[in-house]
Amino acid sequence: MTRIDTDAAHAVSLFDDRPFFEKALVYGLQHGLIDTAKRESMAQEAAKGMVQIARYFGSEYLRPELEKARERIVNLVSLHLQQASAGDLRVAAELLRDHSLLSRSKAGSDMLKALIVMPQNTHFGMNERGGFSDRHIPQLARWSLASFADYQVELAARQHAVQAVQTALWLADQYGVAADELQDAEPDAEAVIRTALLLSLTRRKELPDWLGFEKLITALRLKQPAAALLKCPKDLPPDLQPVVETVRLSVVNDWPKLLDKRISPRKLFDQTPAFMGRYFWIEDALSEVSQHDHQRSAAWDKLTQGHSDDGTVLTLCLCVAASSAPKTLLSEATAKTLVRKIRKQGLTPALAVDYLARHAPEQHQDDFVALWNDFVAESQTTLCSDHDPQLRDALALLRRECNVS
Numbered sequence: 001m002t003r004i005d006t007d008a009a010h011a012v013s014l015f016d017d018r019p020f021f022e023k024a025l026v027y028g029l030q031h032g033l034i035d036t037a038k039r040e041s042m043a044q045e046a047a048k049g050m051v052q053i054a055r056y057f058g059s060e061y062l063r064p065e066l067e068k069a070r071e072r073i074v075n076l077v078s079l080h081l082q083q084a085s086a087g088d089l090r091v092a093a094e095l096l097r098d099h100s101l102l103s104r105s106k107a108g109s110d111m112l113k114a115l116i117v118m119p120q121n122t123h124f125g126m127n128e129r130g131g132f133s134d135r136h137i138p139q140l141a142r143w144s145l146a147s148f149a150d151y152q153v154e155l156a157a158r159q160h161a162v163q164a165v166q167t168a169l170w171l172a173d174q175y176g177v178a179a180d181e182l183q184d185a186e187p188d189a190e191a192v193i194r195t196a197l198l199l200s201l202t203r204r205k206e207l208p209d210w211l212g213f214e215k216l217i218t219a220l221r222l223k224q225p226a227a228a229l230l231k232c233p234k235d236l237p238p239d240l241q242p243v244v245e246t247v248r249l250s251v252v253n254d255w256p257k258l259l260d261k262r263i264s265p266r267k268l269f270d271q272t273p274a275f276m277g278r279y280f281w282i283e284d285a286l287s288e289v290s291q292h293d294h295q296r297s298a299a300w301d302k303l304t305q306g307h308s309d310d311g312t313v314l315t316l317c318l319c320v321a322a323s324s325a326p327k328t329l330l331s332e333a334t335a336k337t338l339v340r341k342i343r344k345q346g347l348t349p350a351l352a353v354d355y356l357a358r359h360a361p362e363q364h365q366d367d368f369v370a371l372w373n374d375f376v377a378e379s380q381t382t383l384c385s386d387h388d389p390q391l392r393d394a395l396a397l398l399r400r401e402c403n404v405s
Helices: 020-030 036-057 063-085 089-098 101-116 134-143 148-174 179-185 189-199 210-223 238-258 265-271 285-304 310-321 332-345 349-359 362-384 392-401
Strands: 002-006 012-016
Touching: 020 036, 020 063, 020 089, 036 063, 036 089, 036 101, 036 134, 063 089, 063 101, 063 148, 089 101, 101 134, 101 148, 148 179, 148 189, 148 238, 189 210, 189 238, 210 238, 210 265, 285 310, 310 349, 310 362, 310 392, 332 362, 332 392, 349 362, 362 392
Parallel strands: none
Antiparallel strands: 002 012
């Protein structure tokens, strides 16, 4: 079947929409590359192949399935021949001459199977592991009827994804992270590459956890390096360099925000939609908890000046429960003022419990809360009673249980 098109200059061109297999076969017959015996052999193979394909995708006993199988075998052979010959009819005809028809059909099927199991995108968590299996047969059924142009478009897209994934794996390996670890972490390949580019500006030899990544960003903000310093690793394989260069340009676009000291790293990378998942750090919950506990303990030690005796804890809790500024040592005058405030406004023990939950080292919280609750149960009446206008009993209580100088 042909269609004649005429361009603006009235030049005539011929558009041939026959399957590539048919074009190659006709070319081979016309140029003596394929003889009559070979043609008859291919006809016999085609009949056998149609039944096999119909059985594989459905049933060889239904005429519509056999008709579709005929389309599939022609298309599978065409896909292989066009890919292998780069569109050269002589090369394609020679392939038909030198190989069986069923082997060319299988070659086309193998092309599609390889395509189907290639990564569809650069996100590790959205790509399947392993080879072609029965669950992929519906996809193969669709692709076995696809055009060569559609195959090329899909192949190019998936090859880009493959290169990005391979680049991320290569860079991760340079920083001591194995492929399985990266697969389990399920980042975008570009996120790994972006972080690796940032690391290239430092002397760090490992991919960071969140705390390490936060320190990395903080250090860059202090130095304020130029984005032009971002370079591809010198020993990066040449076939991976285009991927890194593309990602490098995206980091250059991010540079003003990355170095903006007005927005905290946590807010930028964990709370800004455009940056969430854009960079990669190793999730290490234990490390973050440990660091959080360390920071909390350091803040508590600074507040209590390193003291965690009963008197210090009770003094602090009493101030908080009275809605006063937290202190660990009271002068005689301050103690009197505190008691008067309690008798006027009341005592709210829950405020102190909440304060301990937010500020005290986790391993001591239960003990501190128990100490405070016992104190409240024994002392609240004395502290709040109006029967002691001179505050003698209340002050005696505070001197005994709290820190009053």
